[in-house]
Amino acid sequence: MKKAIGIFDSGVGGLTVYKAIRNAFPEEDLIYFGDTARVPYGPKSPNTVIEYSIQNSRFLLQQGIKILVVACNTSSAVAVPALQQLTDIPIIGVIDPGAEQAARTTKNKRIGVIGTEGTVRSGAYTKAIQQLIPEAEVFSIPCPLFVPLVEEGWQDHKVAYSVAEEYLADMKTYDIDTLVLGCTHYPLLNKTIQAVMGDKVSLVDSADAIASYLRRYVPDDNDGVQGQDSFFVSDNENKFAQIAQRILADNFGSLARVRLFESWFLD
Amino acid sequence: MKKAIGIFDSGVGGLTVYKAIRNAFPEEDLIYFGDTARVPYGPKSPNTVIEYSIQNSRFLLQQGIKILVVACNTSSAVAVPALQQLTDIPIIGVIDPGAEQAARTTKNKRIGVIGTEGTVRSGAYTKAIQQLIPEAEVFSIPCPLFVPLVEEGWQDHKVAYSVAEEYLADMKTYDIDTLVLGCTHYPLLNKTIQAVMGDKVSLVDSADAIASYLRRYVPDDNDGVQGQDSFFVSDNENKFAQIAQRILADNFGSLARVRLFESWFLD
Numbered sequence: 143m144k145k146a147i148g149i150f151d152s153g154v155g156g157l158t159v160y161k162a163i164r165n166a167f168p169e170e171d172l173i174y175f176g177d178t179a180r181v182p183y184g185p186k187s188p189n190t191v192i193e194y195s196i197q198n199s200r201f202l203l204q205q206g207i208k209i210l211v212v213a214c215n216t217s218s219a220v221a222v223p224a225l226q227q228l229t230d231i232p233i234i235g236v237i238d239p240g241a242e243q244a245a246r247t248t249k250n251k252r253i254g255v256i257g258t259e260g261t262v263r264s265g266a267y268t269k270a271i272q273q274l275i276p277e278a279e280v281f282s283i284p285c286p287l288f289v290p291l292v293e294e295g296w297q298d299h300k301v302a303y304s305v306a307e308e309y310l311a312d313m314k315t316y317d318i319d320t321l322v323l324g325c326t327h328y329p330l331l332n333k334t335i336q337a338v339m340g341d342k343v344s345l346v347d348s349a350d351a352i353a354s355y356l357r358r359y360v361p362d363d364n365d366g367v368q369g370q371d372s373f374f375v376s377d378n379e380n381k382f383a384q385i386a387q388r389i390l391a392d393n394f395g396s397l398a399r400v401r402l403f404e405s406w407f408l409d
Numbered sequence: 410m411k412k413a414i415g416i417f418d419s420g421v422g423g424l425t426v427y428k429a430i431r432n433a434f435p436e437e438d439l440i441y442f443g444d445t446a447r448v449p450y451g452p453k454s455p456n457t458v459i460e461y462s463i464q465n466s467r468f469l470l471q472q473g474i475k476i477l478v479v480a481c482n483t484s485s486a487v488a489v490p491a492l493q494q495l496t497d498i499p500i501i502g503v504i505d506p507g508a509e510q511a512a513r514t515t516k517n518k519r520i521g522v523i524g525t526e527g528t529v530r531s532g533a534y535t536k537a538i539q540q541l542i543p544e545a546e547v548f549s550i551p552c553p554l555f556v557p558l559v560e561e562g563w564q565d566h567k568v569a570y571s572v573a574e575e576y577l578a579d580m581k582t583y584d585i586d587t588l589v590l591g592c593t594h595y596p597l598l599n600k601t602i603q604a605v606m607g608d609k610v611s612l613v614d615s616a617d618a619i620a621s622y623l624r625r626y627v628p629d630d631n632d633g634v635q636g637q638d639s640f641f642v643s644d645n646e647n648k649f650a651q652i653a654q655r656i657l658a659d660n661f662g663s664l665a666r667v668r669l670f671e672s673w674f675l676d
Contacts, residue, residue: 179457180447185560190446190644290557293452301554301575304568377457 146171146370147360148202149211150195153181154382155289155326156213157389159236162353163211164371164390169364172371173205175400179376182289183216184258184325191260195221196228201374201400203229209359212236215325215348216258219266232359236348239355240322241270243346248320251275254313254343255282256335257324258289267324281316285309285328292327302331306338314339322346371395413438413637414627415469416478417462420448421649422556422593423480424656426503429620430478431638431657436631439638440472442667446643449556450483451525451592458527462488463495468641468667470496476626479503482592482615483525486533499626506622507589507615508537514611515587518542521580521610522549523602524591525556534591548583552576552595559594569598573605581606589613638662 147167149160153176160174175198177183183191195217199210210225210233212218218235225233244253244267255267261284268280288309291302313321321343323329329347336345372395375382379399386397414434416427420443427441442465444450450458462484466477477492477500479485485502492500511520511534522534528551535547555576558569580588588610590596596614603612639662642649646666653664 179453185645186446187645286561287554287557287563290554294553296554299575301568301571304571308566308568377454378452 144171145206145208146173146372147209147211147356148173148175148199148205148207149213150175150177150198150202150217151213151326152176152183152194152216153178154385154389155292157386158326158329158347158349159211159213159352161390162349163356164369166353166356167360168369169367170360170369172369173202173207174371174373175202176373176375176382178378178382182258183214184260184289185286186216186260188220188260188264191216192221192224195225199225199228203231207231209234209356211352211356213326213352216260219257219261219264234352234356234359236326236352237266237270239351240324240346240348241267241274242355243351244271244320244322245274245278247344247346248275248278250317250319251278252316252318252320253278253280254316254318254321255280255324256285256288256309256313256321256328257282259284259286261324267322279316281313281318283309283313285325288331289325289327292330297330298333302334303337306331306334310335310338318343320344320346323348373397374400376400411438411632412473412475413440413639414476414478414623415440415442415466415472415474416480417442417444417465417469417484418480418593419443419450419461419483420445421652421656422559424653425593425596425614425616426478426480426619428657429616430623431636433620433623434627435636436634437627437636439636440469440474441638441640442469443640443642443649445645445649449525450481451527451556452553453483453527455487455527455531458483459488459491462492466492466495470498474498476501476623478619478623480593480619483527486524486528486531501619501623501626503593503615503619504533504537506618507591507613508534508541509622510613510618511538511587511589512541512545514613515542515545517584517586518545519583519585519587520545520547521583521585521588522547522591523552523555523576523580523588523595524549526551526553528591534589548580548585550576550580552592555598556592556594559597564598565600569601570604573598573601577602577605585610587611587613590615640664641667643667
């Protein structure tokens with residue numbers, strides 16, 4: 143039996159990662175879990191994000207997966223070492239692929255990173271980038287309102303532009319040539335972010351980065367059969383289905399709500 | 410032994426309710442629980458909000474309380490009947506106090522309500538207001554970005570004004586004379602909301618409303634001893650403490666993080 147690639151995110155944002163992986167690996171079976179009952183992870187403490195990430199991973203491991211992709215940047219930044227204790231299969235977060243792509247892209251070795259509070263506070267991108275380019279200068283800024291703006295569908299709204307102007311005012315003074323969009327929601331704001339930063343700054347999208355990074359881990363042993371798509375969420379399956387159909391179009395497969403913790407009602 | 414008034418909210422927003430109750434009842438012991446590990450409740454499904462509300466209430470009931478105040482509007486809108494099955498003590502949500510105050514305030518019987526998606530979708534304020542004034546016309550609009558704007562500390566920022574202009578554009582055409590701020594965070598935006606709506610519209614703050622409503626349930630049998638303040642959160646106790654000290658000043662008492670569900674790690 144074909145084993146799937148498992149992907150989890152705090153909610154719907156990881157669907158940008160899902161889509162990139164589906165396009166790169168049309169024959170793989172993919173299973174997605176979105177923790178919509180506890181989204182967002184960005185403002186929460188590392189311990190809480192680790193707890194949630196462990197539970198999400200256990201659920202996916204129970205489905206029999208061969209690789210676990212952590213699509214959520216905040217989880218990737220703090221939880222990967224804890225997840226590696228659960229299993230021997232490869233666990234791929236979005237930080238290393240994003241850092242590699244930033245390192246390949248930059249010419250002046252001045253790189254910006256935007257993300258959630260949790261991701262920025264962890265310093266994970268800075269460490270990963272400086273492992274590749276020790277002399278790189280990395281400038282990180284948290285942009286907490288970007289996620290709710292995207293969830294509200296206001297990514298191209300003038301309010302999004304004002305918010306980006308405010309968050310990125312300092313970033314524009316750092317003479318960076320590369321900016322990592324360190325949150326799965328941010329690629330949906332890329333037009334706004336590019337307009338604020340100007341054309342000379344290259345944006346690095348972790349969704350694209352992880353899909354090409356994954357090639358190293360997925361053996362090319364496919365059978366010509368189109369892969370299956372399965373989606374699970376912990377809340378709001380109807381809202382998820384609407385967003386997923388918009389982002390994924392044809393690739394939207396089966397969807398179920400799972401209650402990760404039946405004991406919630408038991409005490 | 411003195412029994413306390415228990416108060417829960419999805420996070421820090423309910424501290425506006427806490428402060429109003431503390432001011433109205435200086436001799437009562439108060440216990441607050443903020444579910445900062447799973448905030449926000451507004452965009453989540455009724456079933457999930459009910460589950461979380463039951464768990465929060467069980468925690469407070471274990472502390473031995475005499476009255477349970479549901480400070481969160483979203484929980485108040487969907488979970489009170491389920492909570493009443495847990496206990497015989499009075500359970501007071503913010504909807505009825507807010508509806509009563511709106512009914513007392515309006516002259517033209519045209520009332521606006523703003524709140525989270527969950528609160529607006531439930532129709533709870535409309536039902537409660539029309540029980541008091543059957544011929545009242547109630548206009549409800551969800552304002553999802555108000556909560557993250559307040560959490561970011563941008564309540565007086567020009568972006569908050571633009572967002573309020575956008576959300577309230579239709580509301581301004583309804584000829585209302587009273588607007589219910591149906592979310593604990595919104596009173597922190599009252600200057601902005603008042604500026605957008607104009608001086609002729611009276612704002613109803615559920616925090617004030619509930620404190621006077623509570624008088625009916627709290628016997629006046631106090632002993633002249635200043636009440637105790639205890640705070641519990643499910644995550645981010647340091648961030649909570651900063652915000653609580655800003656909102657409550659002198660009334661900020663003991664704080665602990667509780668993990669409601671130790672089984673999270675056990676599976």
